Each structure stands twice: as C-alpha cells, then as structure tokens.
Amino acid sequence: MGECNRRITRRQFLKTAAAGVAIGFVGRPSFLEAKEDYDLVAISGEPVAATRKALEAMGGISRFVKKGQRVVLKPNMSFSRTPDFSATTHPLVVATVAQACIEAGAQQVLILDHTLQRPEPCLERTGIRDACKDIPGVHVFALQERKFFREIKVPQGKVLERVEVMKEILDSQVLINIPVAKSHSATGVSLGMKGLMGMIWDRESFHSQYNINQAIADLGTVIKPQLTLLDATRALASGGPGGPGEVKKPNLIIAGTDPVAVDSYGVSVVPWYGQNFKGRQVEHLLAAHQRGLGKIDLDQLKILKEKA
Amino acid sequence: MRTLIQALSLLLFSTLFVFATYKLPNWLPADIYLRLDPLLGINAVFAAREVIGRVLWALITIGATLAIGRFFCAYICPMGVSVDFLDFLFFRKKKRLSLKAEESLRKVKYLLLIIFVTAALTGLSLVFLMDPMSLLTRFYTFFIYPLAITVINLILDLLRPLFRGLGWIALSHLSYPQPVYYMSAITFLIFGGIFVLNLLAPRFWCRYLCPLGALLSLIAPLGFFKRRVNEDCNECLRCQKACPMGAVAENSKETRLRECIQCRTCAKVCPQNAITFPMSLSYSLGGEYSSVNFSRRGFLYSLAGGLAVGFLGTQTPFTLRQSKHQLIRPPGAIPETEFLRTCIRCGECMKSCLTNTLQPCLWESGFSGLWTPKMDLRLAPCDQNCNVCGKVCPTQAIRSLSLEEKTHAKVGTAVLRKEMCLVWVQNKICLICDEICPYNAIVFRPVEGYRRPVVIASKCNGCGYCEQRCPVKGESAIVVVPNGEIRLKEGSFVEEAKKLQLDFKPDPGDDKFILEEEGFKVEDKKGEKENILPEGKPQPKKPKGFL
Numbered sequence: 001m002g003e004c005n006r007r008i009t010r011r012q013f014l015k016t017a018a019a020g021v022a023i024g025f026v027g028r029p030s031f032l033e034a035k036e037d038y039d040l041v042a043i044s045g046e047p048v049a050a051t052r053k054a055l056e057a058m059g060g061i062s063r064f065v066k067k068g069q070r071v072v073l074k075p076n077m078s079f080s081r082t083p084d085f086s087a088t089t090h091p092l093v094v095a096t097v098a099q100a101c102i103e104a105g106a107q108q109v110l111i112l113d114h115t116l117q118r119p120e121p122c123l124e125r126t127g128i129r130d131a132c133k134d135i136p137g138v139h140v141f142a143l144q145e146r147k148f149f150r151e152i153k154v155p156q157g158k159v160l161e162r163v164e165v166m167k168e169i170l171d172s173q174v175l176i177n178i179p180v181a182k183s184h185s186a187t188g189v190s191l192g193m194k195g196l197m198g199m200i201w202d203r204e205s206f207h208s209q210y211n212i213n214q215a216i217a218d219l220g221t222v223i224k225p226q227l228t229l230l231d232a233t234r235a236l237a238s239g240g241p242g243g244p245g246e247v248k249k250p251n252l253i254i255a256g257t258d259p260v261a262v263d264s265y266g267v268s269v270v271p272w273y274g275q276n277f278k279g280r281q282v283e284h285l286l287a288a289h290q291r292g293l294g295k296i297d298l299d300q301l302k303i304l305k306e307k308a
Numbered sequence: 309m310r311t312l313i314q315a316l317s318l319l320l321f322s323t324l325f326v327f328a329t330y331k332l333p334n335w336l337p338a339d340i341y342l343r344l345d346p347l348l349g350i351n352a353v354f355a356a357r358e359v360i361g362r363v364l365w366a367l368i369t370i371g372a373t374l375a376i377g378r379f380f381c382a383y384i385c386p387m388g389v390s391v392d393f394l395d396f397l398f399f400r401k402k403k404r405l406s407l408k409a410e411e412s413l414r415k416v417k418y419l420l421l422i423i424f425v426t427a428a429l430t431g432l433s434l435v436f437l438m439d440p441m442s443l444l445t446r447f448y449t450f451f452i453y454p455l456a457i458t459v460i461n462l463i464l465d466l467l468r469p470l471f472r473g474l475g476w477i478a479l480s481h482l483s484y485p486q487p488v489y490y491m492s493a494i495t496f497l498i499f500g501g502i503f504v505l506n507l508l509a510p511r512f513w514c515r516y517l518c519p520l521g522a523l524l525s526l527i528a529p530l531g532f533f534k535r536r537v538n539e540d541c542n543e544c545l546r547c548q549k550a551c552p553m554g555a556v557a558e559n560s561k562e563t564r565l566r567e568c569i570q571c572r573t574c575a576k577v578c579p580q581n582a583i584t585f586p587m588s589l590s591y592s593l594g595g596e597y598s599s600v601n602f603s604r605r606g607f608l609y610s611l612a613g614g615l616a617v618g619f620l621g622t623q624t625p626f627t628l629r630q631s632k633h634q635l636i637r638p639p640g641a642i643p644e645t646e647f648l649r650t651c652i653r654c655g656e657c658m659k660s661c662l663t664n665t666l667q668p669c670l671w672e673s674g675f676s677g678l679w680t681p682k683m684d685l686r687l688a689p690c691d692q693n694c695n696v697c698g699k700v701c702p703t704q705a706i707r708s709l710s711l712e713e714k715t716h717a718k719v720g721t722a723v724l725r726k727e728m729c730l731v732w733v734q735n736k737i738c739l740i741c742d743e744i745c746p747y748n749a750i751v752f753r754p755v756e757g758y759r760r761p762v763v764i765a766s767k768c769n770g771c772g773y774c775e776q777r778c779p780v781k782g783e784s785a786i787v788v789v790p791n792g793e794i795r796l797k798e799g800s801f802v803e804e805a806k807k808l809q810l811d812f813k814p815d816p817g818d819d820k821f822i823l824e825e826e827g828f829k830v831e832d833k834k835g836e837k838e839n840i841l842p843e844g845k846p847q848p849k850k851p852k853g854f855l
Contacts, residue, residue, distance in 0.1 A: 080693050108477060116744070118485075118662055120330070121693045139477045147465070148481065168481075185739040188853025207740055208779035213853070242744060273851040281855045 039301040040256030040265055045308025047092040047233045050253040053308040054229060055100055058255050064174055064226045067105030071174040072166075073097055074225070076182075076195055077113045077128050077142070078241070080121035085243040086236035088122075089180040091131035093231045093253065097178060098138045110168055111140040113198045116242075119144055143168070149201040152222060156291065159210040160218040164201035169223065177225035177259070181232040181250070183240035183272050186212055188282045190241045191263040192228040193220055217287035220259065228262040230254040235270045253308075260285055260294025261301055268298060310382060310571055314389040321386040325448055328660035330694040339656050341386065342441050342702035344369045347424075347520040348652045351435040352703040354428035355649035360703055370527070377531030378524045381514055381553075382569035387440035388514055392552075395506050404509060410554065414515065414567070417522035418600055419610040424519055426614025431645075432621040432676055436653035438519050443499065446679065449655035450495040450668070457484050488687075489658065491668045491679065510552045515567070525566035526600065532587045535568055535575075537561040540582035547574035547583060566600065626674030635672055636683040636770065636788055639690065639717035640698045640707040643795040651705035653679035657697035663688040665772065666697060681706070683719060685772030685788050690719070692746050692771060709801065715812050716801040720770035721792040722749065722763045728785035731760050739852060741774035741786050747812050750774060750786075765792060769812045 041057040043050045055061045065071055075089035083090050094111060101109045111132060115122040119142035123129040129140040143149070149164040157163075169175055179195035186207065187194050196219045197203045206215045232252040239245020250269045256262040264279025271277075279285050279296045289296035321341050328338040339362075342348060349363035373380060381388050424435040436442040464482055471480035505512035514521050541561055548556040551574055555567035575583040626633070638657060641647050658666040658681055665688040668679045681697070683690060692715060698708040709717060722741075730736035735758055742750040742761055749767035752759035763786070770788045778784040794804055805812065 080691070108475075110477065118691060121662070121691060125693060139481075141478065141481050143481065144485065145483045147483070183851075184853060185743045186737070186852055188851060204779060207738065212737075239748060242746065244746075244748060272854070275851075275854075277854055283853055283855050286855065 037302065038256075038304045039258055039261050039295065040254060041304040041306070042252055042254045042265060042269075043306050043308050044251050045253075046251070047090045047231075047253075048096050049308035050233065050251070051093045051096040051229070052100070053306065054253040054255040055097070057304055057306065058227065058257075061097075061100040061104045064176065065101045065104040065106050066173075068107045069105075069173040070171070071101045071106045071109045071176065072169050072172045073101070073109060073111045073176050073178055074113060074169075074195060074199060075111060075128060075178040075231075076180045076190075076198060077122050077126040078116040078198055079243070080117045080125045081243055082125050083127055083234075084247065086180060086182060086234040086245075086247045087241060087243040088126040089128070089178050089231045090233050091127035093229070093233065094128050094178055095131040095135065097176060097229060098132050099135050101174075101176075102135060102137050106137065106174075109135075109138045110172070111138065112166060112168060113142055114144065114166070114200070114203075115142045115198075146201055154218050154222050156221040157218040159214045163219065163222065165223060166199050169199050175223070175225045177228045179228070179230055180236070181230055181234070181266050181269070182236035182243075183238050183245065185240065187216065187284050188277070189263070189267055189272060191230055191266045192225070192259050193217075193263050193284055193288055196220060196223050199223055213284035213287050216284040217291050217293065220288045220293045221291060225259060227255065227257055228259045230262050230266045232266055232269050237270050238273045258294040260288050260296050264289075264294075264296045265298060265301070265303065313383045314392065317384050318386050318389040318393075321444075322448075325445070325453075325656075325659065328656055328696070328700045330660065330662040330691070330696045332660065332696050332699055334699070338660070339654075339700045339702040340365070342445060342652070342654050342656065345439065345441040345520060346370050347421075347435055347439050347523050348441060348654075348702065350523070351424065351428045351433060351439070352650050352652060352705075354425065355431055355433045356646055356703075357431075357649075360650070362702055362704060369524075373524050373527055374530050375532060377533050377570050378521070378528035378566070378568065379531075379533075379570045380524055381518075381521055382571040385440055385514075385520075387444045387518075388511070388569075390444065391503065391506060391511055391513055394503050395510060399506055399510075402507060404507060415606060416516050417518055417525075419606055419613075420517065421519040421522040422607065422610040423614040423617065426611055427618040427621065430615060430618025430622060431649050432618040433649050433651060433653075434617060434621065435519060436679065438517065439652070440513075440518055440520050442652050442654045443502075445654040445656055445659075446495055447499040449659040450489045450492040451499070453659055454487050454489065454492065457486055460484060461486065485664070487659075487664050489667060491670060509554070514569075515553055528568070529565040533570060533585050534565060534588060535563040535570075536584050536586055536588075538582050538584070540580040541578075542580055542582075544579060546577045546579065550574060550577040621675045624674045624676070626677065633673065634789060635669070635677075636685060636720045636772075636790055637793070637795070638666055638681050638683060638697045638706050639714050639719050639769075640695075640709045640801070641681075641719075641795060642705060642707065642797045646797060647705050647795075648673070648676050648680065650703045651680050652703055654702065655679065655681075656700045656702065657681050657706055660696040660700045662691045662694040662696065665690055683772065683788075685770075685775040686784055687776070689772040689776045690770075707796075713801045715769060716794070716805040716810070717796075718769040718792055718794045718801075718805065718810065718812075720788040720790045721765050722768045722770065722772075722774050722786050722788050723791075724761060724763050724786045725784075728780055728783070729761065730780065730785070731758065737852070738779060740777045740779055744773040744777045746771065746773060761786075766808075766810050767812065768792075769810075 041054050043054040075094045077088050079087045081087040098109045132138045132140050143166055150167045151162050151164045153162055154160045177192050179192045182190050184190035193216050206212045232250045235248045235250055236243055237246045237248045248270045254262050254265050263285050267277050267279045324338045343362050343365035346366035346369050349366035427434040461483055468480055502513045543560055545560050548560050553567045553569055555564045665683045666681045667684040669677045669682050695709055695711050695714040698706045726732040730738040747767050749764050750761050753762045772788050774786045775784040775788050778786050
C-alpha cells in the first residue's frame with residue numbers, strides 16, 4: 001500500500017481539478033435527454049467526467065437544484081486521509097457537483113461533515129477544501145459543535161426517538177449526499193445510508209447504545225437526500241472506514257434518487273473483504289429497504305450504465 | 309516611545325503564541341522569546357550538562373545587555389509589559405504601602421538566582437517556577453488561551469444571527485474548539501500573586517524577585533548607556549519617586565546601575581531636564597550603589613538551599629522508578645532523566661498541540677516533573693499529521709521531528725484490558741478501536757466462537773485513538789502504557805523502529821484473514837445471528853455488518 005500513499009500533491013490536485021472542471025465546461029456533450037425513468041445511473045470514467053455525465057444522465061442538476069436555493073452537499077471528509085486512501089470522497093467529484101449546483105443558480109452551496117478526526121487536518125488532507133475554494137458561493141466546513149445541530153423527532157423510528165441533525169441540513173432546500181464507497185468494520189459497507197451518520201451530533205450512541213443497522217434505517221426516515229451520488233471511483237474494499245486498506249478502482253460514479261438502490265448497486269461493484277455481496281446482505285440496507293426507503297434488488301432496477 | 313516598543317513586544321509575543329499551532333511553518337521560531345532567555349538557557353544547559361543548539365540564541369540577549377545595559381526588562385520582557393499594563397489598569401491610583409526593608413528585599417532575587425542555578429547544577433530544572441518567560445508562556449497557555457477561545461466563541465455566538473443575516477457563511481459557522489487544561493487554576497493563582505505584589509511597590513516582581521532580572525543585572529553595569537545627572541539638579545527627588553525600579557539612590561544624582569532598566573522615566577519627570585542617558589565608553593561598575601551586596605552568609609545559605617532542593621527534588625522514588633509509572637510523554641521526548649532536566653515547563657507544546665492531548669503533570673512524577681507535558685490519551689489522541697510539539701520546544705526536550713520520524717517515535721503501546729472490553733466480557737458488538745486505529749494495529753482474532761480484538765504491539769505507536777474512542781465509561785478498556793516507548797536523544801526514530809522490527813506504515817492489515825479458509829474458525833458472529841435474511845446462506849464466513 002506504501003506506493004499509493006501521497007501520490008498526488010495538493011498542487012497537482014488543484015491543477016487537475018481546474019483542468020477537469022474546464023474540460024467539463026467545454027466538452028459538455030448533448031446527452032440523451034433526461035432519463036428520469038432510470039432508477040439509477042452508473043457511469044464509468046475519470047472523476048470529473050463521470051460525475052458530470054452522471055448528473056446529466058439523472059436529468060441534469062437543474063432537476064434537483066433550482067435558482068436561488070440553498071444546497072447542502074454531504075461528502076465524506078471524516079478522516080484526515082489523502083484521497084488515495086479512499087476513506088474520503090474524491091475532491092474532484094465534490095468540486096464538480098458543487099460547480100454544477102452553482103451553475104444551476106444555487107444561492108449557496110455548503111459542503112458539510114461532522115468529522116471524526118480534528119476538522120482542520122480533515123478539510124486539508126482530503127483535498128476537498130482546496131478543490132472547492134475557487135468556486136464562488138461554495139463553502140466547505142466541518143460542524144463540530146452541538147450548537148449547530150437541532151433535535152428532531154423520528155416518528156417512524158424503531159430504535160431512535162429523536163436525533164440531533166445539522167441545522168443547515170434541516171433548513172436547506174436541497175441535500176445531495178456524496179459518499180465514498182468503502183468497507184466498514186461495524187456495518188459492512190459505508191455508502192450513502194451510513195453516510196447519514198455524518199450529519200448528526202451523537203453518533204457514538206449508534207455504536208454503543210443502539211443496533212447501528214436499525215438506527216441507520218431510522219435516520220433514513222428523517223434525512224432524505226434528493227440525490228445520492230456515490231463516489232466509487234475508488235473503493236476501500238477492506239480496512240474501512242478509516243483505512244488503510246485495500247483500494248480498488250471501479251472508476252464508477254453511481255447516482256440516483258433512491259438511496260437504498262444506489263447503495264445496493266454500490267455493494268455489487270467490488271468484493272468487500274474479498275467476498276462478493278448483494279445489497280440484501282447488508283444489514284442496514286436491508287433494514288432500510290424493509291422500512292420502505294428504497295428498492296434493494298438490482299434485477300428490479302432500471303440502470304443506465306455508460307462510459308464517460 | 310518606550311510604551312510603544314513594549315506594546316509591540318507583547319504583541320509579537322502574543323502573535324507568536326497564536327501561531328504555535330500544528331500549521332506552524334518550519335521557518336517561524338514561535339518559541340523565540342523563550343530561546344532568547346539566558347536564564348532558561350543556563351538552567352537547561354547546566355541541568356542537562358550539554359550545549360543545546362536553540363539555547364545559543366540567548367547569547368544575543370547577553371550581548372545586547374553587555375552593550376546597552378538592562379534594557380531587556382523595560383522594553384522587551386513581555387512579563388514586564390504585562391505587569392506594567394495591569395498596574396496601569398488597576399493600581400494607577402492606589403496608594404502603595406511603603407516598604408521598609410527595601411535593601412534586603414533586593415537581595416532576594418540574587419539568592420533565588422543562586423538557588424535555581426545550584427539546583428540546575430544538581431540536575432533539577434527548577435527555574436521554571438520563577439523565570440518570567442516560562443511563567444508568562446505558561447500563564448498564556450493555561451489561562452489566557454482557553455479564556456480567549458471562550459470569549460471569542462461567546463462573541464461569535466452573539467453575532468451569529470447578524471452574520472447569518474448578512475450572509476457571511478463562513479463566519480456564521482465559525483467556532484473554535486475549546487482547549488482545556490489541568491492546573492489552569494494554579495497557574496492563574498501564581499500569576500495573580502505576582503501581580504498583586506505590585507500593591508507593595510511598582511514592578512515588585514522585577515525589583516525583588518525576578519531571577520532573570522537578577523542575572524541580567526549582574527552584567528548590566530557594563531553597558532555603554534548610563535544615567536547621568538548634571539548640575540541643574542535641585543534634588544527635588546521626583547525621579548526617585550517615579551522610578552519604577554527604585555534605581556535612584558538616596559542621593560538622586562547617583563544610580564543603582566544594576567537596577568536601572570533604562571526606561572528613562574526619571575528623565576521624563578525631571579523638572580530641570582537634568583537627566584540624560586549618554587553613551588559613555590568609560591568602564592565602571594557603578595560604585596557603591598551598584599554592588600551586589602548580599603552577605604557571605606546569604607550566599608552560602610542560598611547555595612545550600614539550592615543543593616538541598618536539588619537533592620530533594622531529584623532523589624525521590626519517582627526518579628528511581630522512571631518509566632515504571634504510567635506517564636506517556638509526547639512523541640520525540642528525549643529519555644526521561646534528560647527530559648526532566650531539559651524541559652523548562654513553558655507550556656508551549658501544550659498550547660500548540662492540535663488535539664489538546666498534551667497536559668501538564670501535577671505530581672505524577674514528583675516535584676521534578678511539575679508542569680511537564682504528558683499525553684492524556686483518554687482526553688484526546690495524538691494526530692498522525694501533526695508534529696508541532698517538537699517544533700516549538702525551546703530546549704528540544706521534545707525533539708523537532710519530521711512527520712515520518714515522529715510517526716516512529718513510539719510513545720507507548722496499547723493494551724487491551726479484556727476484563728473491561730465489551731467484546732471480550734459481554735460478547736457485544738463493538739469494533740470502535742479497530743475502526744479508528746490509523747495503523748491497523750488492532751485485529752480481530754477468533755476466540756471462543758467470537759472475533760475479539762487483539763493489539764499487535766509491533767504496529768502500535770501509542771497514538772491513543774483507541775483509548776480515546778473506547779465506549780466503555782470511565783477508564784478505557786484499551787489503554788496506552790509506556791511499554792515499548794522509544795526515547796532517543798539523538799539519531800533516527802525510523803531506524804530505531806526498524807531495528808526493533810516495528811512497522812507503523814499504514815497498511816491494510818490482516819482483516820482479510822477472517823475470510824481465508826484456515827484463518828477463520830469462528831462459527832458465528834453476533835451480528836450474523838439474527839437470521840432476518842430470507843434467502844441468506846447460513847454460512848459464517850462474513851465480515852461484520854453483512855448478513
């Protein structure tokens with residue numbers, strides 16, 4: 001694993017980011033018209049191009065973001081790891097989505113996480129802050145204080161009655177979840193559904209007090225991202241959530257409005273801990289599915305698979 | 309003019325203090341004030357019995373004092389500025405009690421100096437108790453800094469609605485993590501005491517107690533600038549009253565050169581404009597008013613006092629049992645004996661610590677370890693991307709290391725206390741330590757039908773993430789103990805670690821062994837016991853979270 005450590009310097013990053021975004025602008029191809037009838041899209045390619053195309057294929061970002069709206073993007077930037085560890089969302093994916101939101105006329109785009117490690121190094125080393133810093137209207141920060149959270153009820157909760165969620169998420173019009181694909185030592189995988197835990201104040205209790213899988217499904221009943229865009233450009237197939245672990249390169253961006261479907265597809269793209277699994281075999285996804293939060297069986301999904 | 313320089317000096321001191329964070333650029337010596345302090349230098353060099361590179365900066369102060377005189381106290385010393393400023397704020401109009409024993413009090417600082425230097429010679433670092441730089445940095449770290457953060461956050465909270473209204477997104481979400489320290493109260497009381505003494509006399513501390521002032525005053529009369537009073541003097545004695553140091557002798561034409569800090573207050577208040585500070589190349593030690601006249605008895609007593617304190621401070625069970633107690637020192641800390649001798653307890657490392665894990669010792673290693681930094685890993689872990697504690701250490705009791713070196717400066721080893729661990733004792737589902745470990749030093753081994761966490765000592769560098777995150781209430785079920793710590797005075801930690809066959813490289817670990825045929829003998833795991841899975845194969849070979 002040593003050689004993939006620090007392969008990208010920050011500068012290279014920025015350059016690539018700029019170049020990538022530029023290419024995205026110039027070469028925006030006339031896609032197939034909006035494919036709202038697909039349950040999800042899986043686009044393979046480089047981070048920027050694949051993200052752009054995935055958004056297009058979902059019907060364009062304007063399907064989700066209207067002029068003047070406040071948008072929250074929730075990538076995973078919980079660990080102070082460089083992108084090659086695959087413990088955090090690829091900065092170019094985040095920047096591309098943020099850029100698209102601004103282009104669609106979003107008033108502001110907040111890129112938020114409640115990080116596990118100290119926020120400063122997290123924002124710095126994940127590269128996400130740097131990648132987004134030149135996009136006007138986009139703000140990247142971590143919310144680590146309770147005062148930024150507000151308690152809400154979980155009416156359909158099985159184990160959770162109440163949960164404290166980031167105020168910004170409760171108050172914004174659009175929430176786009178941009179998780180990274182990784183393994184997780186407690187929940188098997190950490191994709192979009194598990195990523196919801198980065199939006200709440202007290203996640204310790206999920207580990208110690210509740211059945212974490214049921215609690216995640218409970219969370220899914222109150223936090224509903226309009227779009228989930230799973231960054232599977234890399235996947236941390238073992239050693240998750242913090243890594244280090246085995247990093248695979250599916251080169252995929254998976255997007256959809258159904259959070260369970262996106263995750264379920266995400267489960268299928270690489271073997272986790274050396275084994276192939278289906279979405280149904282992931283306890284928290286199954287729980288979410290059984291709560292009616294989304295479809296889980298891939299054969300019942302209409303999936304658009306393309307190359308960027 | 310003087311006030312301006314003083315203010316700038318305090319500002320510089322404070323700015324450097326603020327800059328002492330994990331982002332400190334390598335070229336910026338945030339600890340420069342401490343390096344410039346010759347007393348701290350002498351203390352560390354004597355106690356450690358070797359020359360320390362950074363301490364040589366103090367030669368600048370010595371040289372300047374030799375050339376100019378004791379100007380340091382009046383213009384540079386941030387402690388002097390603080391005392392002056394607080395005095396101005398609070399005691400300006402107070403009537404001060406008159407001190408009768410003026411002359412004998414003056415001696416005190418010299419006696420203290422002798423005690424501290426003697427103690428240093430016995431190997432006990434003691435000067436931190438009263439050295440102004442160390443004291444002030446400590447006061448800043450343990451009191452001013454946490455207070456400032458509290459106040460700033462309070463203001464931010466108050467203004468938050470405004471920021472929100474103005475659409476200042478970044479500001480409306482700004483909030484600084486609140487640092488907390490043991491011993492904040494004690495530190496505050498000590499500083500408060502120093503300040504209250506001003507009620508007795510202005511700059512009471514500087515006149516009578518400051519050992520750094522004492523040291524500088526020994527060489528001060530050699531300086532080129534000296535107070536001179538010409539014939540116009542009508543002996544109104546205003547200068548004598550105004551002098552903050554009591555440096556004007558009974559006969560107002562004479563000066564106690566050792567006490568004079570060249571603040572020129574006397575020249576300012578003189579109605580006759582009779583006082584000047586011309587440069588003179590004539591060599592004089594200043595005559596009768598400038599002798600350091602403590603008795604031979606006093607000298608011997610303080611010498612004996614220093615030796616006694618040195619003996620009592622170093623000869624304790626703590627010293628003999630070094631590394632037998634549970635103290636985790638910062639990564640890169642030199643071997644314990646040398647560490648205690650070299651550390652000047654300024655608190656700069658604790659201020660700069662990214663995670664707030666560095667905390668001052670109270671009595672954990674006895675008198676000789678007061679205020680030395682330890683890691684409180686239950687409170688916070690050591691971040692693998694931060695190496696600032698060594699960067700800011702003015703005496704290099706914590707060595708300044710590259711991140712790579714620092715990662716290999718193992719501070720201890722995590723030990724799993726099975727009798728407390730939820731997995732070992734209660735068969736609960738808990739993998740937090742494994743999840744958070746940056747080096748994959750924790751693996752799950754099948755024992756009695758369950759996968760249970762085990763520490764691989766050779767991969768653990770003691771960063772403490774596991775100890776901090778362990779969900780067991782109270783004491784952690786996984787604690788870092790000093791066992792296996794690497795303390796090197798010189799040489800490479802990387803090479804030492806290699807010799808010891810330690811490996812802290814982030815690598816995937818052996819999580820996958822569970823899935824290999826021969827490695828995974830566990831029948832079942834709790835997570836998989838619930839068979840909600842309709843078409844699930846009843847086979848056990850699955851990692852957690854999968855059905």
